[in-house]
Amino acid sequence: MIEVMTDGEDALSATTPRAGAERVAQVRLSTGYGEFLAVGYLDRDRGDEQIALVYGDVEGDGALTRLHSECLTGDSFGSNHCECGDQLSAALRAIVAAGRGVLVYLRGHEGRGIGLLAKLQAMQLQAEGMDTVEANLALGLPADARDYRVAAEILHDLGVCSVRLMSNNPLKRAALVEHGIEVGEQVPLLIPPREENISYLRTKRERFGHHLPHLDRTAGGA
Template sequence: MSAADDRAPAQDELEHSEPVTVPSEYGTFSVIGWRVPEPSGAPATEHVSLSAPAPPGEEDLPPLVRLHSECLTGDVFGSWRCDCGPQLHLALERITEHGGTVLYLRNHEGRGIGLINKLRAYKLQDEGADTVDANTMLGLPADARDYTAAARILTAMGLSSVRLLTNNPDKVSKLESLGITVTDVIPHEVHARTENLHYLRTKRDRMHHHLTHLTPGETS
């Protein structure tokens, strides 16, 4: 084995960049890129954490953490079919105010089914299916997301106990099953729109998300 081989990372090793400062309209963050091997043996996926320090008086609390699933259409293009973009922006604002970390998880597009399949599901939704039925009509899970990478990154960051920003009880139980203690679940609701009411009602009624108001203009 060559010296270069000796220095090569182990197949299941988690790699990360050095932290860099990234100013934004939502605040200034310490940003780290993470490369996490996939359990299937597929090429490692790259994720990113955006962190801010806690203000005076909140340093001893478990940090706020938002696990945000990649959504190209909502996060980048501002689609109104979902609430992903506003949830991401709200998370960044809350982390700036209270400290903590937004962990942006790649390979979670369309709740883990991928971009092309998500767009195929959109077509079925346009024909009357809800988000759960559209996925299953394609022969796919309603939610295929895996949080193993998230737990590995949080552990590497020393975050074994967190206050989780989420409306999704399944995310809480999956994270705890991976060894991360969720001390508090902080609701993370954003305004509903006419264009995403059906989507949000499906999350509430079929996926058990804690959503309290679904009238356009109110929180969802």
């Protein structure tokens, strides 16, 4: 539960952390999208530092929610190889427009959980003709090593019972349900493809089952 105190300071009600998610800090964060409450967590199981950006009252049911996997190249450097940076911006704008919601930014998810250096190696293999799944497997790594346990723990801690999940990935929905967060609606987060990432997006659709119907409207869409 999040309470806004009358003196302008933020206080979080005392709750017992679930499993590995320990709430450590909270502060008002003014951004180009709006003012969020940034809530910091330590994943005691993995040692990762996590953050949730909370907008409005998210307790109970129906909060617009994005589980965003860390992507340094896309989120920070604006890489056109993926749509991650655009999805991050679109999700924050959508949450503010909805008046309430939460974005859980998942550290340790770089390259679908294989890490930054391995991700760069996989990108090199993709430049040589492999798709993203083939590249990860060629490196002896899983196609997708992400775990959404801590995201569900953070949502539980924030008092979120059910969500409107902004995602094209059916695995995210299944993971939240598995960890006790109901998904009332899955909201598409579709970014217009670029020449640089159209093959990557097709692989996400064909190999991971992402719901990307807008690719059919793209010239040459598979």
